[in-house]
Amino acid sequence: xxxxxxxxxxxxxxxxxxxxxxxxxxxxxxxxxxxxxxxxxxxxxxxxxxxxxxxxxxxxxxxxxxxxxxxxxxxxxxxxxxxxxxxxxxxxxxxxxxxxxxxxxxxxxxxxxxxxxxxxxxxxxxxxxxxxxxxxxxxxxxxxxxxxxxxxxxxxxxxxxxxxxxxxxxxxxxxxxxxxxxxxxxxxxxxxxxxxxxxxxxxxxxxxxxxxxxxxxxxxxxxxxxxxxxxxxxxxxxxxxxxxxxxxxxxxxxxxxxxxxxxxxxxxxxxxxxxxxxxxxxxxxxxxxxxxxxxxxxxxxxxxxxxxxxxxxxxxxxxxxxxxxxxxxxxxxxxxxxxxxxxxxxxxxxxxxxxxxxxxxxxxxxxxxxxxxxxxxxxxxxxxxxxxxxxxxxxxxxxxxxxxxxxxxxxxxxxxxxxxxxxxxxxxxxxxxxxxxxxxxxxxxxxxxxxxxxxxxxxx
Ligand SMILES: *[C@@H]1O[C@H](CO)[C@@H](O)[C@H](O)[C@H]1NC(C)=O
Ligand SMILES: *[C@@H]1O[C@H](CO)[C@@H](O)[C@H](O)[C@H]1NC(C)=O
Ligand SMILES: *[C@@H]1O[C@H](CO)[C@@H](O)[C@H](O)[C@H]1NC(C)=O
Ligand SMILES: *[C@@H]1O[C@H](CO)[C@@H](O)[C@H](O)[C@H]1NC(C)=O
Ligand SMILES: *[C@@H]1O[C@H](CO)[C@@H](O)[C@H](O)[C@H]1NC(C)=O
Numbered sequence: 001x002x003x004x005x006x007x008x009x010x011x012x013x014x015x016x017x018x019x020x021x022x023x024x025x026x027x028x029x030x031x032x033x034x035x036x037x038x039x040x041x042x043x044x045x046x047x048x049x050x051x052x053x054x055x056x057x058x059x060x061x062x063x064x065x066x067x068x069x070x071x072x073x074x075x076x077x078x079x080x081x082x083x084x085x086x087x088x089x090x091x092x093x094x095x096x097x098x099x100x101x102x103x104x105x106x107x108x109x110x111x112x113x114x115x116x117x118x119x120x121x122x123x124x125x126x127x128x129x130x131x132x133x134x135x136x137x138x139x140x141x142x143x144x145x146x147x148x149x150x151x152x153x154x155x156x157x158x159x160x161x162x163x164x165x166x167x168x169x170x171x172x173x174x175x176x177x178x179x180x181x182x183x184x185x186x187x188x189x190x191x192x193x194x195x196x197x198x199x200x201x202x203x204x205x206x207x208x209x210x211x212x213x214x215x216x217x218x219x220x221x222x223x224x225x226x227x228x229x230x231x232x233x234x235x236x237x238x239x240x241x242x243x244x245x246x247x248x249x250x251x252x253x254x255x256x257x258x259x260x261x262x263x264x265x266x267x268x269x270x271x272x273x274x275x276x277x278x279x280x281x282x283x284x285x286x287x288x289x290x291x292x293x294x295x296x297x298x299x300x301x302x303x304x305x306x307x308x309x310x311x312x313x314x315x316x317x318x319x320x321x322x323x324x325x326x327x328x329x330x331x332x333x334x335x336x337x338x339x340x341x342x343x344x345x346x347x348x349x350x351x352x353x354x355x356x357x358x359x360x361x362x363x364x365x366x367x368x369x370x371x372x373x374x375x376x377x378x379x380x381x382x383x384x385x386x387x388x389x390x391x392x393x394x395x396x397x398x399x400x401x402x403x404x405x406x407x408x409x410x411x412x413x414x415x416x417x418x419x420x421x422x423x424x425x426x427x428x429x430x431x432x433x434x435x436x437x438x439x440x441x442x443x444x445x446x447x448x449x450x451x452x453x454x455x456x457x458x459x460x
Contacts, residue, residue: 070149139357
């Protein structure tokens with residue numbers, strides 16, 4: 001036979017491969033992640049507020065999607081009893097956090113049967129939520145891009161005799177009719193008229209504000225004579241998810257805190273603790289400082305990152321007066337910068353003067369990596385034109401510790417599915433090109449054969 005056969009076979013193989021890939025891609029198109037995406041909307045238990053009052057309650061075993069799934073998005077906001085969104089200047093959402101735990105299967109609720117199963121770090125015992133934000137909740141993107149997902153409900157992870165459940169802590173402050181709205185949301189101790197914390201321990205005189213002063217059932221000072229009624233509210237949360245399958249690449253959640261006390265261990269056997277204070281204060285700048293370099297309060301903290309992987313998502317959590325935050329790698333490169341979005345109007349999600357959103361980072365997967373043991377540095381900035389109490393400097397990261405499988409590229413969508421459509425087109429075009437190549441190759445070979453073997457005509 002002629003030397004053509006190999007070429008022909010090769011072309012045929014290429015075409016078949018491309019066709020298979022194209023068929024695979026179009027069948028994925030038929031049932032894209034978007035089609036399979038489920039959405040569930042839940043309400044927390046009702047909490048009741050009156051002007052000035054604080055609700056900071058824990059709710060165990062909240063409603064949550066069941067089964068082995070990948071969480072793709074998580075949104076929350078405060079709504080009233082009619083289900084309408086409530087603006088931050090009425091009900092300030094200080095924070096909400098959702099934490100996973102395992103509970104022994106039984107009818108009776110028993111705290112000692114609980115195993116908390118928080119995120120992947122870094123703080124010891126605190127900030128272990130998988131999901132959670134504050135006032136910025138309405139305008140902060142939180143979807144997990146394809147092919148990634150936050151894996152939950154894997155039966156293999158749940159200890160024998162236990163089941164996976166979810167815990168919610170929501171902290172809201174009713175600022176209708178208060179004397180100093182922004183003082184109340186910064187939990188100024190003088191406005192709450194408290195001298196002891198929630199556990200009855202005296203509050204140090206130099207502690208001017210923060211969570212110790214605005215615990216559950218405390219009340220911020222009202223304008224003289226203000227009267228307002230009690231109102232019921234819910235945290236409404238929307239969870240988007242897909243059934244788990246092997247094409248989904250799991251991401252782990254890390255929360256870094258700029259108040260972490262971590263220090264580089266002196267030797268390899270020493271264990272470095274991550275004692276996180278969660279909040280801190282910003283002193284107002286002096287006139288001289290304002291003149292010399294403006295009034296930015298910068299706080300920095302470095303820690304060693306425990307795993308290596310691809311950064312899939314990053315966002316900072318900061319309060320009012322935030323000027324943004326950056327996480328740097330050891331070589332100084334920017335892993336992610338996140339900036340506040342301030343409201344400019346009146347409606348829920350656009351309340352003037354409040355942080356109503358934070359910008360997020362969705363690096364192209366693989367483009368931003370953290371090495372195992374790399375020293376990363378978190379920088380958080382606040383305006384210090386005025387003093388601020390109870391501010392926070394957290395950084396929330398999703399890290400994929402495994403690289404996506406080669407074929408998973410087909411699932412990669414830059415959040416909105418454009419990329420995957422492009423990939424399908426490219427694959428389709430390649431298949432067409434492959435068929436063309438086969439035809440050309442066949443004709444070429446047949447002509448060659450004809451020339452070589454003197455065949456007159458061959459019908460194909
Ligand atoms: C692929 O997806 C597009 C848009 O969702 C749809 O219009 C089209 O019919 C799908 N093609 C196949 C083969 O399922
Ligand atoms: C809770 O569980 C612990 C240990 O399993 C047990 O000792 C205790 O009696 C239980 N408490 C109640 C109220 O059931
Ligand atoms: C502040 O608290 C003290 C007792 O803790 C109480 O006597 C006083 O009336 C309170 N002041 C206001 C304005 O509520
Ligand atoms: C390692 O450092 C810790 C303190 O950080 C110290 O207590 C311990 O003795 C040191 N171990 C060795 C082997 O040097
Ligand atoms: C924070 O402020 C410092 C100056 O104090 C500046 O160099 C840095 O770029 C700022 N970072 C962000 C994210 O705004």
